[in-house]
Amino acid sequence: MTRRDTYWSTKLAEISSRRPTAGKKYEEWNKNVLSPWNRQTGSKEDDRENTSGIPVKPVYRAEDVPADYGDRDLGMPGEYPFTRGVYPNMYRGRLWTMRMFSGFGTPEDTNRRLKYLISHGESGLSIAFDMPTLYGYDCDNKRAEGEVGKCGVNVTSLRDMEVIFDGIDLSSVSTSMTINAPAIILLAMYLAVARKQGVPFSKVSGTVQADILKEYIAQKEWMYPPEAHLRMIRDMMVYCTRNVPKWNYISISGYHIREAGSSAVQELAFTLADGFHYVQMGKEAGLNVDDFAPRLSFFFNSSINFFEEVAKLRAARRIWATVMKEKFGAKSEKAMLLRFHTQTSGYSLTWQQPLNNVIRTTIEAMAAVMGGTQSLHTNSYDEAWALPSEKAVKIALRTQQVIAEETGIPDVIDPLGGSYYLEWLTNEVEERAYRYFDQIEKLGGILEAVKKGYIQKEIAQTSYRRQTRIEEGKEIMVGVNKYVEEGETPIRILRVSRKAQKTQLDRLTALKGFRNESDVRKSLEKLEASMHNPSENLMPHILQAVESYCTLEEISNVGRKVFGGWKEPVIV
Amino acid sequence: MFKDKPVKVLLAKPGIDGHDRGMFVLARAFRDAGMDVLYAGLLPTPQEVVDTAVNEDVDVIALSLLNGAHLTAFKKVSDLLRKKGIDDIAIVGGGTIPDTDKPKLEKLGISGNYGPGTPLSVIIDHVTKRATESRKKKMGSG
Numbered sequence: 138m139t140r141r142d143t144y145w146s147t148k149l150a151e152i153s154s155r156r157p158t159a160g161k162k163y164e165e166w167n168k169n170v171l172s173p174w175n176r177q178t179g180s181k182e183d184d185r186e187n188t189s190g191i192p193v194k195p196v197y198r199a200e201d202v203p204a205d206y207g208d209r210d211l212g213m214p215g216e217y218p219f220t221r222g223v224y225p226n227m228y229r230g231r232l233w234t235m236r237m238f239s240g241f242g243t244p245e246d247t248n249r250r251l252k253y254l255i256s257h258g259e260s261g262l263s264i265a266f267d268m269p270t271l272y273g274y275d276c277d278n279k280r281a282e283g284e285v286g287k288c289g290v291n292v293t294s295l296r297d298m299e300v301i302f303d304g305i306d307l308s309s310v311s312t313s314m315t316i317n318a319p320a321i322i323l324l325a326m327y328l329a330v331a332r333k334q335g336v337p338f339s340k341v342s343g344t345v346q347a348d349i350l351k352e353y354i355a356q357k358e359w360m361y362p363p364e365a366h367l368r369m370i371r372d373m374m375v376y377c378t379r380n381v382p383k384w385n386y387i388s389i390s391g392y393h394i395r396e397a398g399s400s401a402v403q404e405l406a407f408t409l410a411d412g413f414h415y416v417q418m419g420k421e422a423g424l425n426v427d428d429f430a431p432r433l434s435f436f437f438n439s440s441i442n443f444f445e446e447v448a449k450l451r452a453a454r455r456i457w458a459t460v461m462k463e464k465f466g467a468k469s470e471k472a473m474l475l476r477f478h479t480q481t482s483g484y485s486l487t488w489q490q491p492l493n494n495v496i497r498t499t500i501e502a503m504a505a506v507m508g509g510t511q512s513l514h515t516n517s518y519d520e521a522w523a524l525p526s527e528k529a530v531k532i533a534l535r536t537q538q539v540i541a542e543e544t545g546i547p548d549v550i551d552p553l554g555g556s557y558y559l560e561w562l563t564n565e566v567e568e569r570a571y572r573y574f575d576q577i578e579k580l581g582g583i584l585e586a587v588k589k590g591y592i593q594k595e596i597a598q599t600s601y602r603r604q605t606r607i608e609e610g611k612e613i614m615v616g617v618n619k620y621v622e623e624g625e626t627p628i629r630i631l632r633v634s635r636k637a638q639k640t641q642l643d644r645l646t647a648l649k650g651f652r653n654e655s656d657v658r659k660s661l662e663k664l665e666a667s668m669h670n671p672s673e674n675l676m677p678h679i680l681q682a683v684e685s686y687c688t689l690e691e692i693s694n695v696g697r698k699v700f701g702g703w704k705e706p707v708i709v
Numbered sequence: 710m711f712k713d714k715p716v717k718v719l720l721a722k723p724g725i726d727g728h729d730r731g732m733f734v735l736a737r738a739f740r741d742a743g744m745d746v747l748y749a750g751l752l753p754t755p756q757e758v759v760d761t762a763v764n765e766d767v768d769v770i771a772l773s774l775l776n777g778a779h780l781t782a783f784k785k786v787s788d789l790l791r792k793k794g795i796d797d798i799a800i801v802g803g804g805t806i807p808d809t810d811k812p813k814l815e816k817l818g819i820s821g822n823y824g825p826g827t828p829l830s831v832i833i834d835h836v837t838k839r840a841t842e843s844r845k846k847k848m849g850s851g
Contacts, residue, residue, distance in 0.1 A: 268725040268776055272752075280725055280754065283781030357727030357751050398730045484730075488824040521825050523807055524777065597733040604734045608829055617826040705751065708733060 160200035197557035228547035234512035242286035244300035265289035273693030276641035286637025312343035320347035342383035355397035365700035395438035398600025406573035430472035450508030490616035494518035590706030721749035755785035797846035799839035
């Protein structure tokens with residue numbers, strides 16, 4: 138056994154030793170009250186379980202949580218291990234950020250939209266990219282046909298980024314870019330715009346998602362083998378820690394893992410395991426954990442099994458703080474805080490009776506808030522049909538505003554804390570996550586587990602089991618397998634025009650006319666040379682290529698040549 | 710009809726779209742229903758999908774897209790198949806396909822076009838029905 142192995146098994150043993158034993162009072166009640174009642178009324182006591190397959194009892198009592206549970210496991214808000222929240226005042230100080238993620242066809246459309254938001258007081262901008270950009274293809278690639286400007290804005294070169302941020306002072310906004318495989322290139326473009334505006338890198342702030350491990354696990358947007366992408370993330374970490382200190386270079390995401398079919402426990406375990414890998418990587422690159430860990434943030438899903446979600450989010454904070462302190466030696470509390478964004482579950486929404494989705498989203502949003510989220514995106518009721526319409530987006534935002542302003546929920550921190558059920562479930566979810574960490578370590582770490590397809594298979598199995606349970610009526614989706622209505626009328630949905638493709642193609646043609654081809658060639662050659670030297674930081678070379686107006690695909694192709702592509706392990 | 714050779718189906722996402730949850734569920738469900746299942750992997754081009762379908766002599770190509778590009782991408786697969794003069798491979802579709810797009814796809818011979826929440830049994834029955842048509846044509850053409 139290696140030393141790393143020991144931490145997880147020791148931790149597991151420690152948690153198991155604290156497990157409470159079944160209470161006498163409960164057994165008596167079950168025998169003397171519940172069972173006779175069921176016999177008399179003809180009720181059947183069937184087995185219940187949540188999405189993680191955790192069986193749940195009919196009722197919970199104080200003895201379901203360990204006797205010394207309290208200060209050690211819960212603490213107070215803003216206190217280690219942060220189970221009850223990362224800040225002392227939580228929403229009493231400031232509400233969560235209502236961050237609605239969206240995409241807009243052309244760079245010009247996006248620029249108009251951003252300026253509109255800024256004029257209404259927004260300073261946190263959020264940008265979604267289209268599929269070609271996410272995969273590192275230019276708008277004139279054959280694969281991009283029909284996809285340009287759908288699901289987000291298209292960025293083929295620095296020219297597009299210049300248009301997006303035309304007239305927007307990058308020292309006064311913070312920009313979140315949902316981009317993974319080519320994140321280092323998009324960040325370079327953003328920095329290039331800042332440089333042109335004369336804004337020093339030290340004043341540039343924002344986020345790229347750049348969580349490549351979850352791409353191999355769930356979202357499947359990659360360009361190269363995992364090691365090549367991980368090196369680029371390392372280079373971003375090192376470069377930003379030294380030069381762009383306000384940049385959040387990874388948003389470690391469980392959202393996509395859950396949408397791909399995982400359970401809540403799997404989402405939690407695989408996401409945190411990814412996070413631990415990045416922390417290890419930063420340490421191995423010679424960075425101090427207290428310096429870079431505060432720049433890591435998380436992104437979770439909130440689905441429909443209410444208590445399971447709240448328990449997951451509380452357990453996430455506790456595990457992260459504990460492991461950062463005990464295993465990675467973090468000293469500063471900031472490096473132990475798990476701050477996260479939440480999005481309600483797209484998978485839980487149904488195509489049938491779409492207005493029911495408003496209710497589902499409301500319940501999921503409440504779970505996110507009671508779980509202590511820092512920001513929240515609520516899905517629109519028409520998303521099982523198409524990209525959301527404006528009307529549907531507005532209702533989704535109003536949902537958050539009603540929770541924030543009318544319900545009183547934000548008035549008390551961790552309002553469900555102390556519920557026997559929730560505290561028991563938080564412990565249960567935590568223990569199951571540690572079991573996965575132990576298992577992943579035994580497989581040689583998360584990277585190996587992903588390359589072997591272990592994680593993907595675990596998720597596919599859960600997803601198939603869930604689907605089977607729905608087919609068998611063991612799990613209910615209203616309007617799908619119960620309370621079904623025939624002959625539903627379609628709702629109004631959004632249509633995306635094709636003008637984006639033409640605008641982008643025209644701009645690319647113009648670009649190839651004005652740029653200096655010898656600069657382009659030279660910077661791509663330099664980049665290629667640097668890729669062959671693993672200890673060299675790629676960031677300055679990519680910045681150079683971007684500023685020479687090399688296109689996204691030209692830059693991506695250098696990596697495709699040096700590192701090759703990636704074929705995923707067999708999962709089906 | 711399928712006694713010696715079970716229904717052979719190729720699952721494919723002919724575009725840049727990584728939403729493969731439904732594909733994996735279908736792959737298992739088709740297999741449990743006794744079908745011979747092939748999966749084209751991620752990001753195949755329509756040409757690659759058609760080439761695999763022809764080389765493997767499948768009965769049905771089951772296409773899925775959740776990125777809104779079904780009208781462009783599904784049509785490409787259908788056009789390529791037609792250009793090769795192949796009529797004994799059926800195409801079925803699924804994903805986030807608005808009702809108004811369904812007749813357009815049907816006209817291209819792409820049937821099913823099921824949305825989320827469709828019972829697996831409905832999809833299996835439909836694929837079997839289309840496979841039966843393909844098999845009859847395959848037998849007819851000797």
